[in-house]
Amino acid sequence: MWMRILWGTLRRRPCRVGVTALAVAVGAALATALLAISLDITTKMARELRSYGANILVTPRDAGLRVEIGGMTINPPAAQGAIDENELTKLKTIFWRHNIVGFAPFLSMVIQAGDNKRVVLTGTWFDRRITLPKRAAASIGFGREEKAKGAEPNVFRTGVKTVSPWWQVKGRWAQDDDPRAAMVGIRVARQLALRVDQAFTVRHDDRERTLRVAGLVSTGGDEEEQIFVPLPVAQELLGLRKGADKVLVSALVEPEENLRKDLRGVDPSKMTPEQYETWYCSPIMGAVTKQIEEALPGTKARPIRRIAEAEGAFLGKVGLLMTLLTLTALAAAGLAVMTSMTATVQERRAEIGLMKAIGAGDAQVAFIFLSQAGLIGLAGGLLGYVAGLGLAIFIGQQVFDAAIALPPLLLPVVLVLAQGVALAGSALPVRRAMHFDPASLLGAAK
Amino acid sequence: MMFWRVLRGSLWHQRRRLGVAAIAVLLGATLTSALVNLSFDVSGQASRQLRAYGANILVFPRGESAIDVTSIGGMVPARRGIPERDLAVLDGLAGVMGYTPYLFLVVRIQGQPVVTAGTRFERVREVNSWWRLNGYWPERPEEGLVGAAAAAALRLTPGERVTLQFGDAAHELTVTGTVETGGPEDSQIFVPLPMAQRLAGRPGEVGMLQVSALASQAPVQDVAAAIEARLPGVDARLLKQLTQAEEDILSRVRRLMALVAALVLTVAAITVGSTQVTAVLERRAEIGLMKALGASDRQVAAQFLAEALSVGVAGGAIGYAVGLGMAAFIGWQVFQADLSPTRAGLPITLAVAAGVTLLASLWPMRQALAVDPAVTLREE
Numbered sequence: 005m006w007m008r009i010l011w012g013t014l015r016r017r018p019c020r021v022g023v024t025a026l027a028v029a030v031g032a033a034l035a036t037a038l039l040a041i042s043l044d045i046t047t048k049m050a051r052e053l054r055s056y057g058a059n060i061l062v063t064p065r066d067a068g069l070r071v072e073i074g075g076m077t078i079n080p081p082a083a084q085g086a087i088d089e090n091e092l093t094k095l096k097t098i099f100w101r102h103n104i105v106g107f108a109p110f111l112s113m114v115i116q117a118g119d120n121k122r123v124v125l126t127g128t129w130f131d132r133r134i135t136l137p138k139r140a141a142a143s144i145g146f147g148r149e150e151k152a153k154g155a156e157p158n159v160f161r162t163g164v165k166t167v168s169p170w171w172q173v174k175g176r177w178a179q180d181d182d183p184r185a186a187m188v189g190i191r192v193a194r195q196l197a198l199r200v201d202q203a204f205t206v207r208h209d210d211r212e213r214t215l216r217v218a219g220l221v222s223t224g225g226d227e228e229e230q231i232f233v234p235l236p237v238a239q240e241l242l243g244l245r246k247g248a249d250k251v252l253v254s255a256l257v258e259p260e261e262n263l264r265k266d267l268r269g270v271d272p273s274k275m276t277p278e279q280y281e282t283w284y285c286s287p288i289m290g291a292v293t294k295q296i297e298e299a300l301p302g303t304k305a306r307p308i309r310r311i312a313e314a315e316g317a318f319l320g321k322v323g324l325l326m327t328l329l330t331l332t333a334l335a336a337a338g339l340a341v342m343t344s345m346t347a348t349v350q351e352r353r354a355e356i357g358l359m360k361a362i363g364a365g366d367a368q369v370a371f372i373f374l375s376q377a378g379l380i381g382l383a384g385g386l387l388g389y390v391a392g393l394g395l396a397i398f399i400g401q402q403v404f405d406a407a408i409a410l411p412p413l414l415l416p417v418v419l420v421l422a423q424g425v426a427l428a429g430s431a432l433p434v435r436r437a438m439h440f441d442p443a444s445l446l447g448a449a450k
Numbered sequence: 451m452m453f454w455r456v457l458r459g460s461l462w463h464q465r466r467r468l469g470v471a472a473i474a475v476l477l478g479a480t481l482t483s484a485l486v487n488l489s490f491d492v493s494g495q496a497s498r499q500l501r502a503y504g505a506n507i508l509v510f511p512r513g514e515s516a517i518d519v520t521s522i523g524g525m526v527p528a529r530r531g532i533p534e535r536d537l538a539v540l541d542g543l544a545g546v547m548g549y550t551p552y553l554f555l556v557v558r559i560q561g562q563p564v565v566t567a568g569t570r571f572e573r574v575r576e577v578n579s580w581w582r583l584n585g586y587w588p589e590r591p592e593e594g595l596v597g598a599a600a601a602a603a604l605r606l607t608p609g610e611r612v613t614l615q616f617g618d619a620a621h622e623l624t625v626t627g628t629v630e631t632g633g634p635e636d637s638q639i640f641v642p643l644p645m646a647q648r649l650a651g652r653p654g655e656v657g658m659l660q661v662s663a664l665a666s667q668a669p670v671q672d673v674a675a676a677i678e679a680r681l682p683g684v685d686a687r688l689l690k691q692l693t694q695a696e697e698d699i700l701s702r703v704r705r706l707m708a709l710v711a712a713l714v715l716t717v718a719a720i721t722v723g724s725t726q727v728t729a730v731l732e733r734r735a736e737i738g739l740m741k742a743l744g745a746s747d748r749q750v751a752a753q754f755l756a757e758a759l760s761v762g763v764a765g766g767a768i769g770y771a772v773g774l775g776m777a778a779f780i781g782w783q784v785f786q787a788d789l790s791p792t793r794a795g796l797p798i799t800l801a802v803a804a805g806v807t808l809l810a811s812l813w814p815m816r817q818a819l820a821v822d823p824a825v826t827l828r829e830e
Contacts, residue, residue, distance in 0.1 A: 020728060027724045034717045038710070045706075052702060055695040056503060061632055170690040224508065224687040308632040309580040314502035321499055321784050322703070328780045329488070333481060333714050340477045340721040347470045347725065351732045395713060403706045 027344040028384025031337035032422045036392025042326035046319045048404045058167045058252035059311040065304045085247025098295040103256040106166030109248035111238045115208045118196045124230045127238020129163035132180045167254050175200035175219030180234045186215040189228035208241045257289045259316035338425045345429025353437045360442040377430035385422030472765045474725035478718035479769020479803040485714045487777035489707035490792035495785040496703045497666035505660035506692040510685050531655030539680045545673040551656035553646045557614040565638045568646020585627020594623045594641040598630040616649045719806045726810035738823040758811040766803025
């Protein structure tokens with residue numbers, strides 16, 4: 005009997021039911037798309053903000069006072085080349101290895117070029133392929149995307165090209181295995197009158213080397229006044245077998261606010277073992293630098309605050325903006341769907357009166373109307389969920405050139421929301437209609 | 451006359467039903483207004499936020515660097531400087547959010563070479579929010595800050611006095627705090643600009659300017675060009691690390707907001723439309739009755755559209771105001787700044803509200819009009 009009534013109404017008023025279900029679907033689509041985007045936006049934005057460059061600086065521990073000027077570090081002699089660049093592979097074995105986007109070692113000195121002009125020369129990696137140990141290759145978290153691009157699973161490319169993506173190069177990038185290649189800052193090039201493919205000599209103490217200009221670098225910063233060569237070339241000029249002065253690391257970290265409440269601002273050395281473990285396994289700056297120091301003994305890893313703090317603040321704002329927008333839109337869409345449901349029930353007050361007049365109990369009437377609302381909510385919610393997924397994916401592609409991650413909990417949440425709104429919207433007018441005398445309801449219809 | 455009386459009467463008698471429709475319009479208009487106002491202003495606000503990354507333009511005397519690195523050992527400030535009194539022209543320049551003057555030199559402290567930067571602390575404090583200060587900001591002309599690494603190496607603590615030596619000149623400095631930034635600042639010493647000028651023997655000159663320029667109004671290149679035009683004999687260099695990332699992020703934020711706004715606008719329009727369709731559909735009997743009493747199609751249409759228009763305009767206007775408030779609230783919560791409402795907000799909101807209400811009434815009304823009045827009447 006109940007099924008028949010239910011089915012009958014749905015069939016007899018396909019247009020009206022359709023319009024209501026559409027309203028629910030549209031609301032659900034909005035909810036799905038906005039929820040998916042706002043849940044994923046900080047992750048996506050964090051990746052984009054890495055284009056600001058490295059956010060962690062690794063230097064030898066106890067190096068004494070370094071004179072850092074014009075982008076060059078003048079270390080006390082003991083600290084020169086104190087970081088073994090072959091150890092850097094270990095950065096991809098730490099707990100948050102997939103959050104390490106890139107790193108590059110630097111070794112700098114003052115050399116003489118041309119007719120005894122003093123210039124800063126820095127050895128580094130440009131775009132180096134490093135082979136990772138098997139264990140590090142297993143993909144979790146952020147690693148997934150790289151794998152999807154078809155990159156070799158245990159080869160990682162890193163260097164200046166990754167860490168400092170803003171370098172503008174005239175000519176081409178130097179190859180890391182070319183012992184004669186050099187990238188020359190445009191100001192140095194102007195001073196020494198160097199052009200692309202031109203050869204020049206550099207001297208340090210009594211060692212001499214002929215280099216060829218592969219490309220000219222312009223950045224607007226200190227890099228324009230330096231010469232960059234592959235790391236082994238700089239080591240050889242200094243008479244070292246291995247070593248670097250500093251390492252720049254670009255890592256994805258989450259703002260401190262995402263940390264569990266009782267761990268924020270607590271000194272890790274004063275935590276209980278359980279708290280420490282949670283802290284250690286959170287992708288926050290403190291834990292990542294700690295893990296870097298553990299991987300590279302004898303070094304100190306410090307956040308570059310200018311980059312790290314601006315990033316945290318910006319991510320926080322973007323996340324908050326999307327959350328507030330989503331809440332506003334959800335509230336408005338929910339209310340609009342509710343009004344639409346209310347209107348549908350209200351126009352059927354006469355029907356309620358008729359049902360009661362022929363002996364239906366309040367519970368029966370409510371059951372019929374609410375189950376209809378529930379069906380509409382379910383159908384609309386499902387439809388809306390599918391449409392919303394499409395929208396979220398579309399927006400993700402348009403804005404971030406990457407698909408939005410879809411949390412599996414989204415479907416139940418959206419369905420519950422849609423059902424809840426549909427039921428709440430109908431409950432009120434049904435209850436009101438039941439308080440009236442059936443006769444007056446029937447009379448009011450005409 | 452008749453038209454207005456019928457319209458008034460109809461609005462009054464239908465107030466509950468129209469109220470529901472008006473609420474739907476109002477909600478749609480609120481969303482539209484909030485989103486349009488937010489998305490127009492968001493890239494400006496985001497650009498302001500991104501300035502937290504620090505200066506994006508460096509200004510040097512033409513052909514010079516901050517310091518003559520090439521003569522290490524006796525490192526001296528660049529050969530030429532920028533006269534400090536010329537800097538006032540930057541104050542009114544569009545797009546310039548702020549600037550900090552620096553004069554670099556390498557002094558000796560306890561026999562060790564240390565890079566010293568003369569600057570204006572009140573400006574540094576405003577711009578470099580990422581400086582972690584242990585102690586307090588210098589206020590007197592003899593006070594300065596020490597980078598954390600320099601403080602550790604020289605064993606300096608806040609409150610101590612040190613002597614800075616540069617050639618034959620020497621100066622006493624009281625350390626009021628240590629600074630930690632993770633950057634080159636950690637191994638530098640910061641002194642008031644006049645002290646650095648006296649030490650270096652360069653009164654009234656600065657060696658470098660850090661300029662923070664907003665990318666949202668004009669491209670940063672234009673700001674740099676304007677600086678070069680106003681300050682003769684300088685090079686304004688864009689820090690590509692910042693300008694490039696900033697452009698990229700802003701364009702993404704802009705695209706995101708535009709797409710979200712378009713999405714919400716569409717949803718608002720569909721919701722308003724569907725409510726209106728229901729509202730007109732359920733009044734088919736009324737249309738039939740009006741026609742049976744001799745009203746022409748045009749009269750009925752004018753009647754219904756006028757009703758729809760009043761609902762749309764009323765809901766739209768109220769919704770605009772509510773949405774504006776909502777946008778201001780969100781803007782304040784997120785950016786702690788007043789949102790400047792866009793001029794396009796009101797027309798767009800009214801167009802969506804009234805336009806959609808009208809359009810959504812057209813289709814069901816045409817249907818109702820097409821049917822024979824007798825049939826429509828009997829159907830109910």
